Amino acid sequence: GQNIDQPTEMTATEGAIVQINCTYQTSGFNGLFWYQQHAGEAPTFLSYNVLDGLEEKGRFSSFLSRSKGYSYLLLKELQMKDSASYLCAFRDSGAGSYQLTFGKGTKLSVIP
Amino acid sequence: DAMVIQNPRYQVTQFGKPVTLSCSQTLNHNVMYWYQQKSSQAPKLLFHYYDKDFNNEADTPDNFQSRRPNTSFCFLDIRSPGLGDAAMYLCATSRVETGGGQFFGPGTRLTVL
Numbered sequence: 444g445q446n447i448d449q450p451t452e453m454t455a456t457e458g459a460i461v462q463i464n465c466t467y468q469t470s471g472f473n474g475l476f477w478y479q480q481h482a483g484e485a486p487t488f489l490s491y492n493v494l495d496g497l498e499e500k501g502r503f504s505s506f507l508s509r510s511k512g513y514s515y516l517l518l519k520e521l522q523m524k525d526s527a528s529y530l531c532a533f534r535d536s537g538a539g540s541y542q543l544t545f546g547k548g549t550k551l552s553v554i555p
Numbered sequence: 556d557a558m559v560i561q562n563p564r565y566q567v568t569q570f571g572k573p574v575t576l577s578c579s580q581t582l583n584h585n586v587m588y589w590y591q592q593k594s595s596q597a598p599k600l601l602f603h604y605y606d607k608d609f610n611n612e613a614d615t616p617d618n619f620q621s622r623r624p625n626t627s628f629c630f631l632d633i634r635s636p637g638l639g640d641a642a643m644y645l646c647a648t649s650r651v652e653t654g655g656g657q658f659f660g661p662g663t664r665l666t667v668l
Contacts, residue, residue, distance in 0.1 A: 451595075474656075476656045476657075478659075483643075483664070484661065484662065485645055485659040485660055485661050485662045486598070486645070486659050487659070488656050488657075488658065491656055530597070530598075541586055541605070541649055541651045542588075542600065542603065543656070543657060545597040545598050546597055547595065547596055547597045548595070548597065550595070
């Protein structure tokens with residue numbers, strides 16, 4: 444079956460680095476997405492990985508290991524505005540392969 | 556700017572009173588989705604349209620219906636809202652051919668009194 448898991452909450456200090464992990468299980472894999480969602484707002488797209496390795500985009504990087512069913516989002520030089528929920532989602536390769544399966548999100552609190 | 560628009564942003568309705576939420580997009584995406592999201596939970600897919608083809612999730616209550624009169628617009632109808640239907644309703648779009656992710660609208664926060 445399909446499953447996706449990420450920590451419920453994390454706290455980190457302004458200026459620090461934080462890594463948010465995501466593990467997933469699916470019979471066919473076709474991409475891993477990270478979204479940022481501020482409280483009461485819609486998710487906004489952060490990154491997309493379909494091949495193994497690290498994708499860097501400014502302060503945010505995302506890593507994927509398909510063999511391990513594992514991804515992480517790395518946030519550097521944390522700012523207070525980074526306090527948000529971070530949603531991990533995968534797309535499988537079966538019928539309806541354009542749909543995403545979302546995790547419950549990791550609520551990140553950045554403290555001074 | 557190309558975008559996904561949802562109206563209204565906040566909707567208050569009474570128990571059992573039908574309500575319609577709307578979504579429009581200027582991205583020319585062929586797939587439109589409706590999600591329900593409750594506090595601290597993952598977005599839950601209710602249904603989606605691939606062009607004109609309607610796809611209902613197996614566990615979406617019959618109380619929820621959708622219409623897509625054209626490429627740009629999609630509506631979510633809740634025929635008899637219950638207290639448990641209070642949630643954020645998110646519309647998203649994607650273009651299958653590009654293989655990209657989904658783009659979300661700002662959401663409609665539904666309150667049921």
